[in-house]
Amino acid sequence: MSQLTSISDVLFQKNGSEKTVSITKKKIENWVEDLFAWLFCKQGECSDVELFQQKEEALSLDLQLFLSQVGTPNKTLLADSFFNDLIEIHQDLLDDLNTILEFDPAAKSKDEVLLAYPGFFAIVVYRIANAIWNKGVAVLPRVISEYAHGKTGIDIHPGATIGKRFFIDHGTGIVIGETTNIGNDVKIYQGVTLGALSVSKDKAEEKRHPTIEDNVIIYANATILGGKTVIGKGSVIGGNVWITESIQAQTLVYHKSEIIVKSKNKFPEPINFSI
Amino acid sequence: MSQLTSISDVLFQKNGSEKTVSITKKKIENWVEDLFAWLFCKQGECSDVELFQQKEEALSLDLQLFLSQVGTPNKTLLADSFFNDLIEIHQDLLDDLNTILEFDPAAKSKDEVLLAYPGFFAIVVYRIANAIWNKGVAVLPRVISEYAHGKTGIDIHPGATIGKRFFIDHGTGIVIGETTNIGNDVKIYQGVTLGALSVSKDKAEEKRHPTIEDNVIIYANATILGGKTVIGKGSVIGGNVWITESIQAQTLVYHKSEIIVKSKNKFPEPINFSI
């Protein structure tokens, strides 16, 4: 017992002087799920308008609690303003949903997209986190966006700006940085990174991530870097491409890799590996 | 209050006209975990055959509930048929498990594979979802497969066909599309995509994804695309390879990339980036 006590003493003393935000991640994550369900009426909340309104009030009170926990003043005003934003966000999300339905041959129904499309879930969570981020709230938007990242492998910073009819399919490994600017009708596949070139902390206030104009398609595992990098309207970026400079509008960029095909008898170098 | 009410009114009206499937994802996800535990006797359910049977009945009743929620007729018959399938699936999964034990130097015991191998978990969930998919059930198999995707980063469409002794190790980023056909004794590493070339919705009924014949190994981050692409028996596909055409049997395909090694003093172009 004396040993245990001394460990607690050491850690308690080390931690004691610092104040940390006291929020429950689990409660925020449940709030995100409930808000999603409420927005799209998934659990039958829409059967009765009064129940629907009560749910909204409960969601708003929870949000106000989180806002006060992260030290935001004017929590009631902010929460009202957020719920006001939801009218436009709801329409944007319906447009995102329809884009998936129109574009993906594997999508059979609206229900399937709502229930089983990680790309759609990530967009929903992004638009929610972004609205809260735009009100200058600390930490909370990042906890919300990280929840989607954990669930889907899609990491969209709440500070990014993303236009209408945004399409992500299988999204595992997608990273979209804080100062990224994405236009309308953009499609992004798994493993795409929209990142920064420089890492020095003093550039934290600059635009560090690329601009993607309207109607661009970026195929799997492409990497596009830099705050001054602009991918022009209507361009198509092939899989595995690595881009650090701007690309003109209506351009096709692809990666021509040399593939070597041999009889299996001669193994030229180690290509087989495991972990 | 009046403001809140008006927001609920707007969203309620927009959602109200549409009917959506009323299922609880959480309940389905718990069912998948319980079925997995029951199949492999992980929590001591196998200590007593009566408990084991009771658990089966509970699992069957839950399945019938889900089936009726997604609008499937003949739910009792379908559930019985699914549990019948489990005898063969159970044997297939034992074969999958033994393949991992035989092949992976890091695998120390059967327990470790059952408890801590995301690749095995993804295969278990795939074989369950695929059996339900093959009975023509809507939405449910996709909710089940998306659960494994969220947990493991491995995205196997329940419509894919996969043979015996399938091996996935670290699987983060694997995507296997709806009409993929995979033979026996195939091994796939992290980040591999078996995808479609064309995206137009009118090809939704065609075979859009590749065929992988017996004894093929596909190393990390390789991308193989197209419904007419066949990777012949016994071939080895190296890491990062991009393939859109068929490969003959017993072939070795690898990606010869030029690596430049320099003293660190001269930085030739931006290679350093963060997000």
Added chain:
Amino acid sequence: MSQLTSISDVLFQKNGSEKTVSITKKKIENWVEDLFAWLFCKQGECSDVELFQQKEEALSLDLQLFLSQVGTPNKTLLADSFFNDLIEIHQDLLDDLNTILEFDPAAKSKDEVLLAYPGFFAIVVYRIANAIWNKGVAVLPRVISEYAHGKTGIDIHPGATIGKRFFIDHGTGIVIGETTNIGNDVKIYQGVTLGALSVSKDKAEEKRHPTIEDNVIIYANATILGGKTVIGKGSVIGGNVWITESIQAQTLVYHKSEIIVKSKNKFPEPINFSI
């Protein structure tokens, strides 16, 4: 009913002869979260030293339960020894945390790193799992590390050795194998694999994974393989590089890929794909 019974009979008989470890993953996962919260005082446990000590005792008792479930002798001694280790681990983690704060332009506060950085979470869980692994405990460290893998997409084997001030940012797709040796002040980006070249089971006891010396940076999606592969001090490994041989100290290695830029009118080969 008779049909159901017969299925249970078949599976019961098949499973019955084998003994499996009887542990509850969920309980272990909650323990990891509680230990994390306790270590960094996130939920206000640090307001009172007595509460803090009580929490430590509860955490220790849970650990002893897990240890006995996986068949470890001397569970009390081992648990005491583990909590003793935590004093050093706690300091190492504070150093890891400060490295993220200093290095990542997007990191706004210590709270944000604690609550929303998957890379930091993965490092915390690794240092915990590694301490238990080093005491020769079976299965449990792997269940712990797989929990972090599932949540973050970052797969660090508890057997790996990792030095101080380790930095992972967006980490989706990172794989660090069992016998990897990583020095101090190393930074690793998303999708990096530190893997083994050979897969034969008889090499399970050899060093199969690379050594990364101090101050190395490895950019996104690089793959470094082999137990004899050493990346020398201060080297920089560019994105997408594939390395199977040692690299001298202070070296820059990058992948020069040919990028083809064309007007979009002429599509040269299929670059567009979906799943």
